[in-house]
Amino acid sequence: VTRPMLRTTDLARLVVQARVTLGAIVVDATVGNGHDTLMLVDAVGPTGCVYGFDVQADALARTRVRLGARTNVELFEAGHERLAALLPVEVHGRISAMMFNLGYLPGAARHITTQSETTKIALKAGLSLLAPGGMITLVLYPGHAAGVEEAASVRAMVAALPVGFSAHSASRLNSVTAAPELIIIERLSSQDIS
Ligand SMILES: C[S@@+](CC[C@H](N)C(=O)[O-])C[C@H]1O[C@@H](n2cnc3c(N)ncnc32)[C@H](O)[C@@H]1O
Numbered sequence: 001v002t003r004p005m006l007r008t009t010d011l012a013r014l015v016v017q018a019r020v021t022l023g024a025i026v027v028d029a030t031v032g033n034g035h036d037t038l039m040l041v042d043a044v045g046p047t048g049c050v051y052g053f054d055v056q057a058d059a060l061a062r063t064r065v066r067l068g069a070r071t072n073v074e075l076f077e078a079g080h081e082r083l084a085a086l087l088p089v090e091v092h093g094r095i096s097a098m099m100f101n102l103g104y105l106p107g108a109a110r111h112i113t114t115q116s117e118t119t120k121i122a123l124k125a126g127l128s129l130l131a132p133g134g135m136i137t138l139v140l141y142p143g144h145a146a147g148v149e150e151a152a153s154v155r156a157m158v159a160a161l162p163v164g165f166s167a168h169s170a171s172r173l174n175s176v177t178a179a180p181e182l183i184i185i186e187r188l189s190s191q192d193i194s
Pocket of ligand 1: 030032033055056101113
């Protein structure tokens with residue numbers, strides 16, 4: 001099996017990087033080893049802020065090392081299903097981008113994986129906290145049992161979004177194994193809703 005040069009996680013980063021501007025408030029809903037977190041922290045700059053969530057203390061500790069002296073970031077050792085309660089009220093409705101890279105952390109315990117029920121709670125909360133023009137990306141992994149169920153439930157939820165949202169999907173077509181899927185959701189601004 002060859003590793004694609006453009007991975008689904010790269011696509012997610014490219015789309016978010018193209019949208020996020022200096023000073024933005026954004027969320028990494030699955031920090032893991034902090035690759036997306038670092039990209040977001042640098043994209044929003046010192047006047048912006050990144051809020052990150054993960055349930056694994058080890059992963060957050062590695063991410064803190066990766067982030068070095070950057071201060072425009074707050075990491076919560078908590079499940080993303082608690083994001084509405086943990087994000088300060090002042091940023092509700094002002095989130096420009098939220099990234100979910102679901103599943104388990106490669107190299108760590110595989111049972112510590114995102115779960116469809118808590119993912120649904122987090123996605124619902126995330127949608128309600130987005131700024132007009134804001135974006136949510138999700139990378140789904142239907143290559144493991146919990147991931148199959150989670151991918152199906154996220155797809156069903158996204159397909160039923162009302163007119164104020166727009167959603168796209170992308171995945172590698174010629175993969176020999178179950179390909180990860182990128183879902184991009186935008187909250188439309190009122191002038192874009194016809
Ligand atoms: C695929 S990894 C994320 C990789 C990360 N984006 C990176 O750049 O390294 C998925 C992460 O979700 C975390 N996770 C599992 N359940 C979670 C939950 N309820 N809330 C937040 N994170 C969770 C896992 O601990 C794991 O680190």
